[in-house]
Amino acid sequence: MxxxxxxxxxxxxxxxxxxxxxxxxxxxxxxxxxxxxNRDWTNGFWSGILWLCYEYSKNPEYLEAAKTSTESFVRRLEQNIVLDHHDIGFLYSLSTKADWIVTKNENARKVTLQAADVLLKRWRSNGEYIQAWGTERNEVEGGRIIIDCLMNLPLLYWAYEQTGDQKYKYVADAQAEKTRRYLVRGDFSSYHTFHFNQLTGEPIGGSTHQGFTNGSTWSRGQAWGIYGFALLYRQTGNVYYQKLSIEMTNYxxxxxxxxxxxxxxxxxxxxxxxxxxxxxxxxxxxxxxxxxxxxxxxxxxxxxxxxxxxxxxxxxxxxxxxxxxxxxxxxxxxxxxxxxxxxxxxxxxxxxxxxxxxxxxxxxxxxxxxxxxxx
Structure with missing residues (x-):
């Protein structure tokens, strides 16, 4: 089947x-x-499908399409078309990082490290979190984190492993803990988003963007939590993240x-x-x-x-x-x-x-x- x-x-x-x-x-x-x-947060998923099809089949037609798709991400970074959002991991883990993993293309590795640096620009030191959407000090989006960001953290851990530079690990670790503390509820359901005072870092409260209500559990957000914490366990060795992924799975x-x-x-x-x-x-x-x-x-x-x-x-x-x-x-x-x-x-x-x-x-x-x- x-x-x-x-x-x-x-x-x-x-x-x-x-x-x-x-x-x-x-x-x-x-x-x-x-x-x-290639201007949206979703574009990496198509590249990822192409790379997976090539790895499965070894058909050069998929490889050629994957390479062509990935080259547009190189141009996108050169042209600074990264938008005001955190989804750099979705874009570059499934395109240039995939290219590096599959073909060991050194330029793809270089571009992926540059993408990790772009993600670091969304770090807000006042509250120690990665701002999800919008520009810094934006009245609506300033101070917001979202559970989806767990899937962008593997880009930072990969950059740390490649370079040994602690800045990538520090930011990823801090964002992981912010997510654990504020986006996962006591019953292991989840908020989609959480807000902090962007000047002081003081926590304000949870909310939703795509879910039914602020207090409901958006199923895709819960799924991001399952996968994101499983990846965090692999990348940090912190057994609590594995347990958290299990509990979110149970929910x-x-x-x-x-x-x-x-x-x-x-x-x-x-x-x-x-x-x-x-x-x-x-x-x-x-x-x-x-x-x-x-x-x-x-x-x-x-x-x-x-x-x-x-x-x-x-x-x-x-x-x-x-x-x-x-x-x-x-x-x-x-x-x-x-x-x-x-x-x-x-x-x-x-x-x-x-x-x-x-x-x-x-x-x-x-x-x-x-x-x-x-x-």
Whole structure:
């Protein structure tokens, strides 16, 4: 089943190489993706899919497309098109860092280190956190951190490992602890965002941006926590992060519907029209597979979490894949971007496709993606 599912990934990706050329699939209602230039926070996911398809198949067509896509990230950095956000890790871990990991392209390594320096510019020393969005001292966004940033920290840990420069590790460690303390609640649910006084660093309170309410649990944010803390355990050796990933996994699993694919928010009222977010489940599966890969074979949670991850990916393959829908651009149906903002509440989202691809490649070939160097 999983091998057949990945053959669909390869076929659809080859079609999209021809369809999008030098543009990037982003999000889309119905069966189509909107094609955009390399200026958004989501663009790295397409590059990551191309690199994974090449690693799986060794087909030079995917390598050529991955190289072409990655070269645009080099130009993007040269032109300073990085926007006022923290998602440099999503952009460069899955493009230039992937290039370095797969081909040992020295220029790709150099550019990835430059990208890590760009992320450091979002460090706010007053409160010791990485500001998620907007310019420094922005009245609305100044002082905000978000749980998604956990997935950008691997870029900083990688830069520390490559250079030995403690500044990267210091910032990553501090952001990890801020996230642990302020974005994870006592029951191991999570806030999407948290605010600090940007002048004093004093904590103000949790809020949401894409979830149902400030006090609800946005399922994709919970999935970022599962994966992010699993990666933190690998990169720091702090066993508490592994335990935190386990507990956030437990919360996610306890709130899953019968078909094992999450609704967009765990606390939103359920109706016949309630939106799913297949991307949240794809991220959670990838995070759970990373989590079990960090466990010893005798760890009491390994088998249970692995079985749960396989149940979710099986449901994605059987019930949410676009196999059999030839007009579809994406790999998964029923991803949600921003439900409250009515921005693609039910359609294709490129990050869902990436993490679905990553999970399948890990299952089939043991390839973990591009968040860290491989042994």
């Amino acid at each position: 999983f091998k057949d599912a990945f053959e669909h990934v390869l076929t659809k990706t080859k079609e999209n190489i021809e369809r999008f050329d030098t543009l990037f699939p982003h999000v889309g209602d119905g069966t189509s993706y909107k094609a955009i230039e 996610f699993l306890l709130n899953m519907p019968e078909d094992q694919v999450a609704y967009w928010d765990f606390d939103a009222p359920l109706t016949k029209l309630s939106y799913r977010d297949s991307s949240a489940s794809a991220i959670a599966v990838s995070g759970m597979l990373e989590l079990v890969s960090t466990m010893n074979s005798n760890h009491p949670e390994q088998s249970r979490i692995k079985d749960s991850a396989y149940q979710i990916i099986t449901s994605l393959v059987k019930n949410y894949s676009t196999a059999g829908i030839p007009t579809a651009h994406g790999l998964l149906q029923h991803g949600s971007y921003h439900v409250r903002g009515n921005l693609v509440p039910d359609g294709h989202v490129i990050w869902g496709d990436y993490f679905y691809t990553e999970a399948l490649v890990r299952i089939l070939k043991g390839i973990p993606g591009y968040w860290y160097e491989r042994d």
